[in-house]
């Protein structure tokens with residue numbers, strides 16, 4: 333029988349990509365996971381929201397943003413006329429839950445982000461969203477290739493580009509839950525995103 337080299341995500345269709353993520357062992361995060369979290373939504377969605385990575389609830393359920401931050405995200409989507417699983421796709425920078433030594437959630441490390449990024453890149457190529465929204469620091473910095481010293485506040489208010497598409501940065505819903513005073517800022521970021529969407533869809 334022919335020996336097949338491991339296929340690169342860049343050559344996979346949607347089903348192959350899902351299977352590759354489900355069986356991925358490209359970094360150490362595979363060891364502690366209950367489930368991989370591929371993403372949720374219509375694979376032809378025009379809006380792609382990108383978070384950081386699964387937390388405890390997401391690891392258990394295999395779906396992104398299912399905890400309190402997810403409820404808030406669903407309400408934000410509702411206010412934008414969008415819906416999880418319908419015209420918005422929700423994914424994360426990493427597909428497996430990062431934890432620290434004591435079982436608490438932590439942000440993914442640079443090598444974990446690097447190992448996982450080809451999957452998100454392929455998701456973007458296959459979904460072909462009109463616009464990307466980076467939710468929080470990890471998503472923004474990973475996509476824009478910036479170092480950890482750059483605060484989200486510096487990245488807001490500008491329409492960036494990633495993969496030939498507009499990318500708007502806003503605060504992570506989990507941060508917003510702790511800083512409800514910043515909800516006006518998030519809404520203005522999403523208004524910027526809606527106008528970038530309208531321009532890009534013309």
Ligand code: URA
Nearest residue numbers: 383384385386396397
């Ligand atoms: N936070 C994230 O960034 N992603 C999730 O899926 C859940 C919480």
